[in-house]
Amino acid sequence: MPELSPGTLILEPAPAGFDHLTSLDATQLGLIVADDADDEGRELVVNDGSGELHVRLPSDHTPTRSAILLPPDISFELRLDVALRFVRRLRGQRVKLLPAALRLTAFQKRRLIELLHAFDVHDAGGGPRDVAAEVLTSDHARLPSVEWKDSHARRKANRLIHDSIALVERGYLKLLRGL
Template sequence: MPAPCVGSNGALSIRSRRDRSSLADGGCGFAYDPDRSAVHEPVFWLPEHSPGTLILAPARGRWKSRRPFDPAAIGPILAERADANGRELIVRDISGDVHIWLTDEAAAEHPMVVVPPDGAHRLRLDLASRFIRRLLGHPVGLLPPKLRLTDLQRRHYIQLLHTADLYEEGGEPRDVASRVLHSEQAALPAIEFKDTAARKRADRLIKDAVAMVSREYLKLLRGG
C-alpha cells in the first residue's frame, strides 16, 4: 500500500514502499533519511557562522573548573555527532534548543567558554553568560531575541523556501501568487495580473528567496 511522504517544502506526495530510497543509494550513505521531512531533522551549523553555538574548550591551569559539564543536566539531548573536530550536541532547554560544540572530551570535565572576537561577539557573550549561570545553578531566561524566530518570521521564511522550490522548478510569479500566496488574483488574465499586488509581492518573494538560499541565510544565523 502506498505510504504518504511529506517533502521538505511541506507538499504531500504518495510513494510506494518499494520505491523508498535506501540510505545508501548512489554508493554512499545520506546524512539524513531522504524520505523524512527536513523540518524534523536537527541541523548542525558551523560554529564560525552560528553565534548560537556555545563553544567549550578545556580550561588550563588555575582556570580548571570544579564543576564538570553534563549536557543531560540541561535537558534531553536531541542530537549529537562526533568527529576529529570534537563533539557537537543539540540539547532541549526550557529557554530553547541549545547548540554546543565540545572541542574535545576534556572540555566536559573542565569547561571554558570560547568567545571569538568576530562581529557576533555580543550574542556569543550573552550565550556564554547564560551557560555560566546555568552551570552555577542560577535561573536563566529565554534565549536572546536575535536567536529566536517569531511566528511571523517563521511563516515568512517558510514562504521563501516554498518560493525557492517553485522557482528552481521553473515556476513564475503567477505560480508563486497561486501556490504560496494563495491569491485569487493569480487567476486573472496576464494583462491584468501584471499590475496586481499579488504579482508585485510574488516578485519580491522570488528575489528574496534567491538571495536567501544563496548566502543571505548566514545573516539570519547571526540575528538578521
C-alpha cells in the first residue's frame, strides 16, 4: 500500500518533454534487499546503511524518465523528505537517516511484536490468562481467581488484547503513515 506509507517513494513515468532525464539504475541506490512485483507494479527495497528505501514503480514502467509522485496529503512533508533522500542517493551524495516518524525504536518494535503475539493468542481463542502466560510470561496467570482478578498481569493482558485488536483492525494505518 504505497499510497498509505510516506516511506514508500512512488515513481511514475515523466511527462513528455523530460527527455533529458537519465535512466534509473536501482543498483546505484544501494543493496537491493527485496524486489517484488504484482499486478499494480513493482516495489524495490534498497538498503545503503542509512535506512531502507522503498521505491514503487508502475507495472508497465521502464526505468527511464522517472518522475516522483508527491501527493499533497497529510504526509506530504515525510514524502518530500523521502524524495530528497532518493535524489541525494541518485547523485551519489551523503544521505541522512530516515525521518524519526518513519523509524521504529527498539521499544516500539518490541511492543508491536508483543501486540501481534497477543492478537494471535486471542484470535486462537485464548483469554487474558493465556496472554499473560504466553506473551507476558507471567506466573500470575496461574493464580487463583480471587488473586488473578486484582493482578497487574491481568490488567496488562487485557490492555494488550484491546490494543492488539485496535492495531489489527486499522490501527496499522497510523503506523504506516508515520503518525
